[in-house]
Amino acid sequence: MSNKKTDSILSNKLRRILAIAYITILLGGSGLVILDSLVISRSYLSFSNETTSSSSNSSNKASVSTSTAYEDDYKKVTIKTYERNSTKIYVAFVTLKKNSSIKSALAGETYGKNVTDTTSNIASSVNAVLAINGDFYGARNAGYVIRNGQLLRSESQSDDQEDLVIYKDGSMKIIKEGDVTAEELLDSNAYQVLSFGPALIENGKVAVDSSDEVGKAMASNPRTAIGIIDENNYVFVVSDGRTSESQGLTLKELAEFMQELNVTTAYNLDGGGSSTMYFNGQIVNKPTTNGNSIKERAVSDIVYI
The missing domain is CATH 1.10.287 (Helix Hairpins)
Structure with missing residues (x-):
């Protein structure tokens, strides 16, 4: 040099x-x-993202693979687009087969603070068919973090903090951190614990109330959510926002839309400029932080199939 x-x-x-x-x-x-x-940025722990190898891909060829649909022996994904409240909403209907599970991956295979990458880059690194941004755990110092069955953070955000637990059997449940410890969740076969919130749907009913509808929650913004319809059938949801084409959704509007999809449990993930859906190698929505440019925001983690 x-x-x-x-x-x-x-x-x-x-x-x-x-x-x-x-x-x-x-x-x-x-x-x-x-x-x-x-x-x-601070790196606290190396975390090995689960990666689908090329050899296993070749032995499990997709019977369907288009811009809006994918199916193989382990999963089926169908992408549909809706418009509600002057906003485009992208829904991935997911059916898991043969003991497949919803997985998480961390930016740089590292658990840490402000360690980030784009949703599409993280998704590509693990050969994900479908991915959405997660809870951006790295922007906070507390809130339970369990990923792929590994306990990474046990500090509680608050007693009232609502988390989404995805268990190894594929079921979902909303918990409050004041009611259970992270260690107890791990012992009860929690596979993923996401700590953003709030809960959108519980037992098929809208769970968002007036106390949730404050500040940015009342404003129309890009949103990301995940939910379960019934056993092995899920929805991954991302809405656009902050553009002339899509104004975005409030939390209540998002919850009402999730209820329209017949989910029994649904949870709000990190939104705004983070909101991104990736499918079959392409970004599905139009992620934006300020509405002036369409660009992904780097995030801590993704949820993927």
């Missing part, structure tokens, strides 16, 4: 360090908090 190129790299690094230092000094202690919460 030439001295000129080395000097250029060092100069860029120095400018970045000085810029961060300047912002920190300008904002004082709050600047450190902002940097720690949103910028500085």
